[in-house]
Every structure is written in structure tokens, then in C-alpha cells.
Amino acid sequence: MKFSVLALDYDGTIARDGRADPAVLESIREARARTPQIVVLLVTGRILSDLRRVLADHGLFDAIVAENGAVLAFPNGRTRVLGRPPPPEFLNELRRLEVRFESGECVLQADASAAAKILDAVRNLELPLMLAFNRGRVMILPQGINKASGLREGLKTLRLSLHNCIAIGDGENDFELLEACEIGVAVGWGSTSLCAIADDVLLGSGPAVVADYIRHVSAHNKLPPTRTDRRRLTLGITGDGHPLVTAVHGRNILIAGDPRSGKSWITGLFCEQLILQGYCLCMIDPEGDYATLESLPGVVRFGGEEPPPRLSDVARALRYPEVSIVIDLSAITHAEKLSYVNKLLPMLAALRRSIGLPHWIVVDEAHYFLHQPDIGQRVDFELAAYLLITYRPSQIHPELLSAVESIIVTPLTDPWEVGALTTLCGAAGAESEWGNVLGGLAIDEAAVLPQGAGASSLPQRFTIAQRITLHVRHRAKYFEVRMPDNRAFVFTCNGQPIAAQAHTLKEFVTIQDRLPAAAIEGHARRGDFSRWIAEVFADHLLADEIGKVEKQFRRGRVANLSEALVKPIRERYELTS
Numbered sequence: 001m002k003f004s005v006l007a008l009d010y011d012g013t014i015a016r017d018g019r020a021d022p023a024v025l026e027s028i029r030e031a032r033a034r035t036p037q038i039v040v041l042l043v044t045g046r047i048l049s050d051l052r053r054v055l056a057d058h059g060l061f062d063a064i065v066a067e068n069g070a071v072l073a074f075p076n077g078r079t080r081v082l083g084r085p086p087p088p089e090f091l092n093e094l095r096r097l098e099v100r101f102e103s104g105e106c107v108l109q110a111d112a113s114a115a116a117k118i119l120d121a122v123r124n125l126e127l128p129l130m131l132a133f134n135r136g137r138v139m140i141l142p143q144g145i146n147k148a149s150g151l152r153e154g155l156k157t158l159r160l161s162l163h164n165c166i167a168i169g170d171g172e173n174d175f176e177l178l179e180a181c182e183i184g185v186a187v188g189w190g191s192t193s194l195c196a197i198a199d200d201v202l203l204g205s206g207p208a209v210v211a212d213y214i215r216h217v218s219a220h221n222k223l224p225p226t227r228t229d230r231r232r233l234t235l236g237i238t239g240d241g242h243p244l245v246t247a248v249h250g251r252n253i254l255i256a257g258d259p260r261s262g263k264s265w266i267t268g269l270f271c272e273q274l275i276l277q278g279y280c281l282c283m284i285d286p287e288g289d290y291a292t293l294e295s296l297p298g299v300v301r302f303g304g305e306e307p308p309p310r311l312s313d314v315a316r317a318l319r320y321p322e323v324s325i326v327i328d329l330s331a332i333t334h335a336e337k338l339s340y341v342n343k344l345l346p347m348l349a350a351l352r353r354s355i356g357l358p359h360w361i362v363v364d365e366a367h368y369f370l371h372q373p374d375i376g377q378r379v380d381f382e383l384a385a386y387l388l389i390t391y392r393p394s395q396i397h398p399e400l401l402s403a404v405e406s407i408i409v410t411p412l413t414d415p416w417e418v419g420a421l422t423t424l425c426g427a428a429g430a431e432s433e434w435g436n437v438l439g440g441l442a443i444d445e446a447a448v449l450p451q452g453a454g455a456s457s458l459p460q461r462f463t464i465a466q467r468i469t470l471h472v473r474h475r476a477k478y479f480e481v482r483m484p485d486n487r488a489f490v491f492t493c494n495g496q497p498i499a500a501q502a503h504t505l506k507e508f509v510t511i512q513d514r515l516p517a518a519a520i521e522g523h524a525r526r527g528d529f530s531r532w533i534a535e536v537f538a539d540h541l542l543a544d545e546i547g548k549v550e551k552q553f554r555r556g557r558v559a560n561l562s563e564a565l566v567k568p569i570r571e572r573y574e575l576t577s
Contacts, residue, residue, distance in 0.1 A: 001182055001250050002356035002383055003223045004037060005165035006214065007065075007151055009177070010044035010051070012135070012170035013187055014207050018054045021207035024214065025057050031218035037354065038218060041065060041154055043147045045134050045173055047104035048073055062158065068132055068139050068173055069150025070106035072157070081105045082153055083142035086129060093121045101140075108140040134173040147173060148180035161321035163279055164356040166217060166224075168202070168210060169194065183223055185213070199230065221353065222250065222383055233273045235266070235408070236446070236462040244448070244462045248277065250359075250385040252403050256393045256421065257410030257446075260481045264289040265464065266408060266446055267364065267389050271324075272468050274360060275299060281324040282314070282348055282358040286337055286365045288330030292469040296324075303328035308340050311347050318348075318357050325358075334368075341369045342378070349380040362387040367395035375400055394420035407449040409459065412438040425451045433458060443481075443537055466540075480506050487536050489528075493519040505537070509569055512562040520561055524550045529565060542572045 006028075008014050014024040031038050039062045044051060048066040052058055064073045072080040083106045094101055094108075097117045101110040110118060115131060115138045122129045122140070132139045132146065147169075155162060167174075167181035170190030178184025178198055186198035187210065195201045202209045217224055231248040238244050253270070257263045268290060271281055275296050283290055285303075294301040300317060302309040308329055309317075317325050327344070329337045341363075348361050363369060366388040370378065375397040379386065384403065390396060394417055401424055412418060418435045422428055427450070437459050438447060447459035482503045489502040493516055500515060502508035512520065523529055527550050534543035545568035549558065558564045 001164055001223050001359055001385065002221055002352060003164065003166065003217060004039060004356040005155065005160050005162075006031075006038060006040045006218075007043050007165055007167040007177065007181060008040065008210075009147075009167075009169035009171070009174055010042060010046060010055075012190055013168055014210055015055075016207060020055055020057065021211065023208045023211040025060060027211040027214040027218075028060055031214055035218055035221075039158060039160060041151060043069075043151050043167070043169075043177055045107075045109075045132075045137075045139055045147075047102060047107065047109070048079070049104070050102075063154045065147060065150035065154050067104045067107035068134075068141055069145045069147045070141060071104065072150060072154050074157075079105075080153070082150060083145045086127065086140065087125075090121060090125055090127055090129075093125060094118065097121060106142065106145070110138055110140070112136050112138045114138065132173050134171045139173070146176040148176035151177060151180065155321075159319055159321065161278070161280065161356065161359070163321070163359055164223070168213070200224070225249075231277060233270060234465050235269070235448075236465045238460065238462045244460075246406065248274070248279075250383060251405035252384050252386045252388065252400070253406045253408070254393060254396075254401070254404045255387070255389045255408050255410070256417065257391060257412050258414065259391050261391075261410040261412070261441075262443060262446070262464065263389050263391070263410050264364065265467065266410060267362065267387065268293065268469065269465060269467050270387060271362060272296060275324050276468075278322070279324075279359040280318065280321050280357045281360045281362055282318060283324070283326040283362040284341060284344065284364060284369075285326050285328045286330065286341075286368070288328045289364065290326050291328060293324075293326055295469050298322045299324045299326065301326040301328055303331065305331055308332065311343060314344065315347065315351055318351060319355065321357055338368065342372075345369065345378040349378070349383075352383055353380060360385045360387060362389070364389045366390040367392040370400055371395050371397050373397075391417075393417055393424075405451075407451065408446050409438050409441075409449060410446045411441040411443065421449060425449050427457065430458075437461065442487075443483075480504050481537070483536055489532050489536075491515060491519050492522065494522070505533075505569060509566050512566055515562075517561070520565070521553070524553045524561055524565070539572070542568060545572070 014020055028040055041063045042061045043065040045068040046066060048071050051066055059075055070083040072082060085106050086108060099110055099114045099117050101108045112133055118140060128143045129140050130143050132141055162180050163182045165181040166183045167177045168185045169177055170187045172191055174194055183199045185200045186195045188201050188203045189205050202213055232245045233248055235244045235246060255263050255267055271293055274281055291301055293299050300323060317323055367390045379400055381403055415435060418438055419431050422431050422434050444464055445461055446464050447461050449459050450457040491498050491500040500511050502511055530543045530547035530550055533546055534540055549564045552558050553561055
């Protein structure tokens with residue numbers, strides 16, 4: 001991800017004895033001079049009036065999150081209180097208990113030794129307050145208020161994302177802050193427990209180390225490579241029953257496989273999880289396979305039956321980090337798609353280099369758009385984070401293929417493409433073994449390819465996880481998906497096979513009218529139809545509906561079994577009678 005935002009704690013991180021270290025302030029000025037787009041926020045537990053008294057350079061920050069997230073202040077003088085101040089009876093009770101405290105707009109602060117008395121007062125008055133400790137002090141805040149919630153509100157106002165942010169802190173009240181940001185950094189002289197959960201730890205003894213770190217990270221467009229396993233995506237279940245997960249960071253991912261083999265299903269699985277974790281996506285959807293992503297929060301779909309959006313409208317929508325967009329190009333010609341995407345991709349790369357959004361660029365049918373010699377004008381190799389989907393990986397530009405860090409394959413039977421992938425992964429000579437694995441994948445399976453491990457390593461098979469949103473299933477793509485002979489439905493009558501076999505759902509529907517009633521009834525009694533659909537097509541929703549028909553038939557409640565079996569298939573695939 002692009003580095004756009006720096007969130008800094010004050011006391012103990014950039015300040016000693018209440019005074020900001022001059023070297024840190026100078027490093028911020030240098031970072032701004034080098035990269036004007038960098039936004040810097042101060043996130044502190046201090047009361048705002050107290051902070052302004054000790055920090056003369058408060059105008060250096062684009063916003064200040066004060067009082068541990070309860071107060072948000074901007075350089076233009078505008079201030080927002082994000083929580084409700086404690087009621088007067090609580091203040092009176094603390095005075096009665098002889099607790100000395102300081103009051104801000106929302107927060108109260110006291111010596112940590114008074115925590116027991118304060119907690120008793122909160123409990124006795126039944127107030128929605130919480131205690132947050134920071135070294136020798138305790139803060140009393142409304143529930144749900146912390147540094148992360150305050151920073152989130154500040155970035156929302158500035159139309160910036162936590163996923164482009166580095167946060168640096170030192171104490172117990174910085175846990176939520178570091179966890180919320182894409183990279184959380186702890187100073188080595190601070191809390192040991194905070195260092196344990198941080199993505200990076202700055203070794204040293206004082207704020208001058210923070211100044212050096214700011215100079216280092218601001219010299220690069222991309223967030224620094226640190227621990228990358230904190231945010232994960234679930235892909236499925238391995239053969240030994242363990243979850244298969246992958247870390248989220250700005251790498252390029254390739255999803256390859258035969259046409260109609262489930263590539264768009266697993267792509268949708270990726271996109272769902274990224275969106276729900278707050279990443280901003282731009283999905284280039286040539287065939288209209290991802291329309292149902294619009295049901296997720298913040299997703300807007302353009303195109304479809306309407307013309308594709310103007311590039312200026314795309315850029316305008318992507319200025320909001322909580323918004324992801326799907327650009328459905330299914331209604332325009334192939335030539336028009338090429339022309340549009342060839343203009344769109346450079347614009348997206350420039351936009352992301354400027355504002356950090358979108359975090360991910362998803363390109364389906366990538367071989368059509370990313371094979372040209374001038375690939376560097378369409379793809380930003382430094383910021384990366386492209387998700388590429390194709391049934392012709394060999395046709396993607398070699399420079400882009402070499403920049404792919406993770407490859408996932410759905411059923412793939414084309415020997416040429418298998419050979420291209422083995423060469424790409426450093427497994428030349430293993431084409432036959434890899435072909436057996438990739439060609440033998442079931443419709444609900446995929447494989448992760450080993451890269452650089454040599455010819456002795458085989459792809460890792462896994463069963464693909466279920467999705468949240470429904471998959472858009474087009475008749476041409478799914479109703480006519482042909483299964484191999486060993487996965488076809490073989491009809492029997494009175495225990496004996498008959499000539500009829502269904503390799504596709506289309507064949508299954510048309511064969512129904514030609515079969516003896518005894519054949520259909522026997523399979524329905526045994527639940528064969530629902531089991532075949534579930535095991536072969538992995539369409540569990542349809543299998544459930546067929547299973548209900550079979551169950552009703554066994555109870556004698558279905559008059560026309562053939563018609564009852566065909567109806568849910570037609571409804572599922574939006575077919576006309």
C-alpha cells in the first residue's frame with residue numbers, strides 16, 4: 001500500500017518531559033517537503049488545552065486527536081467532541097472520595113493509584129464509562145472511545161484510510177491505535193506488551209530514533225515491509241482439514257484456470273474479505289460476473305446495462321476510502337472494452353500513486369488487457385496489489401508475470417498453460433505431475449502453486465471456502481459446464497444403468513422428459529440428484545432445493561417429479577421455460 005498517513009503519539013514517543021523533540025518536528029517538515037501528500041496526525045491522551053500550552057508547533061499537524069480519542073481538532077480551529085462528558089454527579093462523587101483529577105472536554109485524568117475509588121464511583125452510579133491506563137495515569141472515558149476511534153474519525157473527515165497509515169506509540173493506551181493501522185510501530189523504550197503486538201519496534205532510547213524512522217519511511221512511496229501476517233484472508237480447507245489462509249499485503253496475485261472452472265468464485269471470495277476488512281477495490285469486470293458484490297457495504301457498481309462510467313466519475317468515487325467500485329463492461333463490445341480499460345488502468349495507477357486509493361486493482365480476463373509491450377504505462381510495479389484473473393496466463397506480459405507473488409489455480413487442463421505455470425514457478429520438468437494435480441481438481445477445489453521450490457514440490461490442493469454474496473451464474477457459463485465422464489450423472493432403472501448420462505445441468509434438465517418414471521423416482525428416493533449437484537458442482541444452495549423436492553416426493557407430496565426437479569434449476573440459473 002502507498003504510505004500516505006503518519007499517526008504519532010505524543011508523550012513518551014515524540015516528546016520527553018512534555019516537550020516535543022526538535023529532531024522529530026524537523027523530520028516531519030522534511031517529509032512534507034519531500035512528499036507533500038503525506039498527512040500527519042498527533043494522537044495523544046493529553047487534554048487539548050494542555051497540549052497547546054506545551055506544543056508551540058501544533059500547526060504542523062493536519063489534525064490532533066486529543067483526550068485519548070475523545071476530541072478532534074483541526075488547524076482551522078474547528079473542534080469536535082466525540083464523546084459525552086461525564087455527568088456532574090460523577091464529578092461530585094470523585095470530590096467526595098477525595099480523588100484529585102483534571103477535566104478536559106470529555107476525559108478525566110487522575111493518578112493511577114485512585115483507580116479503585118474511580119471504578120467504585122462508576123459502578124455505583126451505573127455510568128457508561130471506562131478506565132484506560134497510561135503509565136502512572138488513568139483516564140476516564142465514555143465506552144467505545146479510544147485513540148483508534150478518534151483517528152478513524154479524523155481520517156474519515158480527511159477522506160483517508162487506515163490502510164495507508166503508520167502509527168507509532170509507546171504505552172498501554174496505544175494498543176488499539178497500532179492494531180487499527182496498516183502498520184503499527186512501538187518504540188523499544190516503551191511498553192513491553194505493546195512491543196509484543198507491534199508490526200515493528202524501534203530500538204533505541206528516545207525520540208531521535210523516531211525522527212530517523214520518519215525520514216526513512218517518508219523517502220519511499222510504499223509502506224515499509226514489516227510483519228505481514230496480521231491481516232489474513234481465508235481461502236479454504238486443506239486436505240488434512242486445516243484452514244488455508246494468506247496474508248494481506250500489497251503483492252500481485254494471479255488466479256488462473258480453465259474457462260468456467262470457478263475463477264470468478266474464488267476471486268469474489270478474495271474481494272469479499274478485502275472489502276469487509278476496509279480495503280478499497282476497483283474491480284474491472286468484463287463479463288458482469290461480480291454484480292453481487294454490490295450487496296456488500298460501500299460497494300458501487302457502474303456499467304452493466306448502462307454505458308461505462310467516465311474516468312472522472314471513477315476517480316471521484318475512489319476519493320472515498322470506504323467505497324469500492326465494480327465496473328461492469330458486459331454490455332459493450334470487445335473492442336470497446338479494450339479501449340476503455342487501456343485508458344482506465346493508467347488512470348488508476350496515477351490515482352493510487354497520488355492518494356493511495358484504490359488499495360487493490362482487480363482485472364478479470366487479464367490476458368486481454370495486460371499483454372502489450374508498454375505494460376509499464378498500465379501497471380504500477382512499485383505499489384503492486386493487482387489481482388489478475390485469466391484462463392490464458394501465458395499471454396500476460398512476462399514482466400508482470402514475474403512480479404506475481406502468489407498463484408492460485410482452479411481446474412486447468414490446457415497442457416500449454418500448465419507448462420507456462422511450471423516454468424514461471426521454477427518447476428520446469430514437472431509438467432506431467434502438475435498437470436495431473438491441476439487437471440484433477442474438482443469444481444469446488446483450487447491449488448496454491450509453490451514458487452521457487454523446484455520440480456519436486458507439487459501444488460497444494462484445497463477446498464474453496466464458501467462466499468457471503470451469491471455468485472452471478474450465467475447460463476452460458478454455468479448451466480452448460482461440462483463435467484468429465486467420471487463425474488457425469490449415470491441414470492439407472494431398477495438398479496441397471498441405462499444409456500442416458502448427464503454431463504451438464506443442461507443435459508440433466510433435457511433428459512428428464514425422456515426417462516422412464518421409475519428411473520427418476522428411484523434416484524429421488526435415494527437422494528442421488530441433490531448429492532450429485534452438491535459434490536460435482538459445489539452448488540449447495542441448489543442442492544438444498546433439489547433435496548427438498550426429493551424429500552417431498554418420498555412423503556408422497558409431489559405429483560410431477562420431473563417438473564418439480566427442473567423448476568429450481570431453471571429458477572437458479574434464471575432460465576425461461
